[in-house]
Amino acid sequence: MRLTKMGSNASPTYLGLDLSTQQLKAVVVDDDLKILHEASVQFDTDLPEFRTHGGVTASKDNSHTVTAPTMMWVKSVDMILDRLTLAGVDYSSITAISGTAQQHGSVYWQTGAELTLRNLKSSDFLHQQLGSNFSISNSPVWMDSSTSKQCAKLEEAVGGPQKLAEITGSRAYERFTGSQICKIAENKPDAYNNTERISLVSSFLCSLFLGKIAPIDYADGSGMNLMNIHTKQWDSTLLEACGPNLHEKLGDPVPSKTNLGNISPYFVERYGFKSDCKIIAFTGDNPASLIGMRLHEGWLALSLGTSDTLFLWLKEPHVVIDGHILCNPVDAESFMGLLCFKNGSLTRERIRNDCAEKSWEIFNQLLDSTPRGNFGNFGLYFDTQEIIPFLKGDFRFNRAGDRIGKFSSLEVEVRALIEGQIVAKRAYAEDIGFHSGQDTKIIATGGASANKSILQVVADVFNAPVYLQEAANSAMLGAAYQAKHGLSDENDYEKITSVLTPPQLVCEPYPDAPEIYDPMVDRYRTIVNKLLQGGL
Known part of the structure; x- marks a missing residue:
C-alpha cells in the first residue's frame, strides 16, 4: 500500500x-x-x-x-x-x-x-x-x-x-x-x-x-x-x-x-x-560538509566553534602526522585536508572575560585598537591539551623573543590571542599542502564567524578574502547536492551549485598583510619547535 x-x-x-x-x-x-x-x-x-x-x-x-x-x-x-x-x-x-x-x-x-x-x-x-x-x-x-x-x-x-x-x-x-x-x-x-x-x-x-x-x-x-x-x-x-x-x-x-x-x-x-x-x-x-559549504579548488573553510576546524581542498597533499587527508568527494583527482584545534571558542571566551568584561563589543574594540603585528608581541593559549601543537598552557613572547608572564596592556593580550590562533592555522594549512593564491577564498562558519574583527585577522593572516555562507546543516545539504551531482556524467559540481546564493564577502586583506604575517608564520614555527623541545 x-x-x-x-x-x-x-x-x-x-x-x-x-x-x-x-x-x-x-x-x-x-x-x-x-x-x-x-x-x-x-x-x-x-x-x-x-x-x-x-x-x-x-x-x-x-x-x-x-x-x-x-x-x-x-x-x-x-x-x-x-x-x-x-x-x-x-x-x-x-x-x-x-x-x-x-x-x-x-x-x-x-x-x-x-x-x-x-x-x-x-x-x-x-x-x-x-x-x-x-x-x-x-x-x-x-x-x-x-x-x-x-x-x-x-x-x-x-x-x-x-x-x-x-x-x-x-x-x-x-x-x-x-x-x-x-x-x-x-x-x-x-x-x-x-x-x-x-x-x-x-x-x-x-x-x-x-x-x-x-x-x-x-x-x-x-x-x-x-x-x-x-x-x-x-x-x-x-x-x-x-x-x-x-x-x-x-x-x-x-x-x-x-x-x-x-x-x-x-x-x-x-x-x-x-x-x-x-x-x-x-x-x-x-x-559531505565540504560539498555543503561548496568549496572549490584552492579554497578553505574555517569553522570557528568550540573546536576550530579547517577544511581544505588540496591537489597535492603533504603528510602531517596529526592531521587528516581524505579523498575529495567532488573531484576524485583531488583531496581534502582536515585539521582540528581543540582550543577554539572557549579559549577566546576566557580571554574576553579576563580582558573585556565578558563583552565581545569591548573585546573587538581592544582588538581593533591594536596595530596588526601587535608591536612584535606574540601569544599562544591552550586551555586543554592541544592536538597540534601538542602543548598546554599560555605562552607569551615580547618583541625581543623573550618569554614573559604578562603583556603590558589588555589590547595586546587580545590581539596576541587572535593572531596566535590564526597564524597557527595558516602554518599547519601550509604544512598539509595548502597554498594561498589569487583565487583563494576563505569560507568562515561557526559561532565566531559573526565577529568581523576576528575575520579581518583571518583575511590578513591568510592574505585572502573572507566570505560568509549559510552553513547550518552543511553535511545534510551536501548530501542533497550530491544526489543531484551524482546524476550528471560530467564533473559539473560548480554549475550545479551555482544556482545557490553566492557567499557574502565580509572582509579583504590589507595590501601590506604579507609583509606583516609571512615573517610571523616563520616565527611561530620557530617558537613552537623550541617549546616542543623544552627550550623555552
Missing part, C-alpha cells in the same frame, strides 16, 4: 539524509536546491527504548568503549519517512537520494543479510524485518577509544605512524574503523566470521535504500586507516593485519558521486517512490 499519490508532472526533487551521532535528519530540495521539506528523529527522545545518551551507549565496565544500537538507526529510517509523509512530501517527484553519516562507525551484516534486503516486504517496517541481520548488535562509533593495542598493530604492520599516514592519510586513530574491525576480529571471532559484509554508517544507510549492500565511497573509506588514498584501493597489508577475508567483507570502494542504481522496490511499493529513483553513494559527514 502506497502512502503518497504519484505525481505525474512534478518537478524533480532530491532527498538528502544525515545520520549523525544524535539524530537522523532529512531534507528535500528542488531542482534549484532550495529547501522544500525537513524532518528529524532525535535518538534519545524519539527512540527512548534504546536508552542512549547523546545517541550512544558507553560501556559500564570500560568507559573507553562507545557504541550505538544498530537497530535504533534502522528504526529511525522508518520514523523519518513517516514524518516526511506527514509533512506532505511527494515521493514520486524524488529523482535521486544521497546521504551522509558520522564517520568511523561500522555495521556488521550477518551472513544472509543481503538476501533479506533484496526481499523486504512492503507491508512491514524495516525494523520488523532486519532485527536478526546484524552479527554485532551495537555498532562501534567515532567516540570509542578502546583500540590502542590494535592501532599499534596497524602502525607496526606498515612500518610506523608516518608510513601509515603516507598510505592512508592519517596515523592510526582509536576511533578509525580499521582498528575497530581488528578488535572485533580478535575479541569476537565467531561474530566476525559470521559477518557477510562490513559497512560504514554511511554505506549502511545507503544499503537500506538500495536494497543490497552498498559499496563504501572513496571519501568515507579514506577515514578508516585501511585505504591507500593514492590508488583508492584497500591496502592488502593493513587488511591482513585486521582480520581474515576482510577484502571480501568490505567490497571494493567506489567514487563518491557514483550512481549505484535504482531504489529498492520496498520504498516504491510502500511510499510511492519512482522505480527509477537513483541512489547515489553516501559519504561521511566531513566530506
Whole structure:
C-alpha cells in the first residue's frame, strides 16, 4: 500500500539524509536546491527504548568503549519517512537520494543479510524485518577509544605512524574503523566470521535504500586507516593485519558521486517512490560538509566553534602526522585536508572575560585598537591539551623573543590571542599542502564567524578574502547536492551549485598583510619547535 499519490508532472526533487551521532535528519530540495521539506528523529527522545545518551551507549565496565544500537538507526529510517509523509512530501517527484553519516562507525551484516534486503516486504517496517541481520548488535562509533593495542598493530604492520599516514592519510586513530574491525576480529571471532559484509554508517544507510549492500565511497573509506588514498584501493597489508577475508567483507570502494542504481522496490511499493529513483553513494559527514559549504579548488573553510576546524581542498597533499587527508568527494583527482584545534571558542571566551568584561563589543574594540603585528608581541593559549601543537598552557613572547608572564596592556593580550590562533592555522594549512593564491577564498562558519574583527585577522593572516555562507546543516545539504551531482556524467559540481546564493564577502586583506604575517608564520614555527623541545 502506497502512502503518497504519484505525481505525474512534478518537478524533480532530491532527498538528502544525515545520520549523525544524535539524530537522523532529512531534507528535500528542488531542482534549484532550495529547501522544500525537513524532518528529524532525535535518538534519545524519539527512540527512548534504546536508552542512549547523546545517541550512544558507553560501556559500564570500560568507559573507553562507545557504541550505538544498530537497530535504533534502522528504526529511525522508518520514523523519518513517516514524518516526511506527514509533512506532505511527494515521493514520486524524488529523482535521486544521497546521504551522509558520522564517520568511523561500522555495521556488521550477518551472513544472509543481503538476501533479506533484496526481499523486504512492503507491508512491514524495516525494523520488523532486519532485527536478526546484524552479527554485532551495537555498532562501534567515532567516540570509542578502546583500540590502542590494535592501532599499534596497524602502525607496526606498515612500518610506523608516518608510513601509515603516507598510505592512508592519517596515523592510526582509536576511533578509525580499521582498528575497530581488528578488535572485533580478535575479541569476537565467531561474530566476525559470521559477518557477510562490513559497512560504514554511511554505506549502511545507503544499503537500506538500495536494497543490497552498498559499496563504501572513496571519501568515507579514506577515514578508516585501511585505504591507500593514492590508488583508492584497500591496502592488502593493513587488511591482513585486521582480520581474515576482510577484502571480501568490505567490497571494493567506489567514487563518491557514483550512481549505484535504482531504489529498492520496498520504498516504491510502500511510499510511492519512482522505480527509477537513483541512489547515489553516501559519504561521511566531513566530506559531505565540504560539498555543503561548496568549496572549490584552492579554497578553505574555517569553522570557528568550540573546536576550530579547517577544511581544505588540496591537489597535492603533504603528510602531517596529526592531521587528516581524505579523498575529495567532488573531484576524485583531488583531496581534502582536515585539521582540528581543540582550543577554539572557549579559549577566546576566557580571554574576553579576563580582558573585556565578558563583552565581545569591548573585546573587538581592544582588538581593533591594536596595530596588526601587535608591536612584535606574540601569544599562544591552550586551555586543554592541544592536538597540534601538542602543548598546554599560555605562552607569551615580547618583541625581543623573550618569554614573559604578562603583556603590558589588555589590547595586546587580545590581539596576541587572535593572531596566535590564526597564524597557527595558516602554518599547519601550509604544512598539509595548502597554498594561498589569487583565487583563494576563505569560507568562515561557526559561532565566531559573526565577529568581523576576528575575520579581518583571518583575511590578513591568510592574505585572502573572507566570505560568509549559510552553513547550518552543511553535511545534510551536501548530501542533497550530491544526489543531484551524482546524476550528471560530467564533473559539473560548480554549475550545479551555482544556482545557490553566492557567499557574502565580509572582509579583504590589507595590501601590506604579507609583509606583516609571512615573517610571523616563520616565527611561530620557530617558537613552537623550541617549546616542543623544552627550550623555552
